[in-house]
Amino acid sequence: TFTAWCNSHLRKVDITIAEIEQDFRDGLSLIKLLEVIAGEKLPKPEKGKMRFHKIANVNKALNFVVGKGVKLVSIGAEEIVDGNRKMTLGMIWTIILRFAIMDIAVEQTSAKEGLLLWCQRKTQPYRNVSIRDFHASWQNGLGFCALIHRHRPELIDYHSLDP
Numbered sequence: 001t002f003t004a005w006c007n008s009h010l011r012k013v014d015i016t017i018a019e020i021e022q023d024f025r026d027g028l029s030l031i032k033l034l035e036v037i038a039g040e041k042l043p044k045p046e047k048g049k050m051r052f053h054k055i056a057n058v059n060k061a062l063n064f065v066v067g068k069g070v071k072l073v074s075i076g077a078e079e080i081v082d083g084n085r086k087m088t089l090g091m092i093w094t095i096i097l098r099f100a101i102m103d104i105a106v107e108q109t110s111a112k113e114g115l116l117l118w119c120q121r122k123t124q125p126y127r128n129v130s131i132r133d134f135h136a137s138w139q140n141g142l143g144f145c146a147l148i149h150r151h152r153p154e155l156i157d158y159h160s161l162d163p
Contacts, residue, residue: 027061031045042061045060059077074087122150145158
């Protein structure tokens with residue numbers, strides 16, 4: 001889960017989170033997370049507990065991410081401070097892509113390309129599954145079902161699914 005991924009990094013600074021959409025609201029744990037995964041110091045956070053302090057802290061984190069060349073589409077500090085689950089998870093996914101996946105490269109292949117190739121190979125024998133990207137290829141759910149079936153066939157009867 002995203003919470004587990006965050007905690008795997010936050011443990012390095014003796015912090016754990018329980019509810020991702022709640023625990024990043026003040027921006028303090030988010031700043032710490034970014035410092036750990038980027039190996040850099042971010043601007044000092046605001047010490048106050050009021051909404052504008054929280055927004056300022058989350059903005060410091062978001063500005064850092066944007067400064068690393070990441071596009072945060074429709075993700076603003078207010079949504080994170082308000083505990084918007086969808087926006088918070090979207091932000092964390094974007095951070096994971098930038099800091100955990102995009103920087104990995106093996107033999108001239110990026111981790112993202114490697115993951116796409118792995119998905120294509122694993123789902124190749126399945127009817128009605130054609131993985132070409134990480135967006136439209138997954139919309140009907142059959143790609144996910146094929147991956148699950150490939151690794152844990154007892155969990156899903158793939159052949160009974162409607163395309």
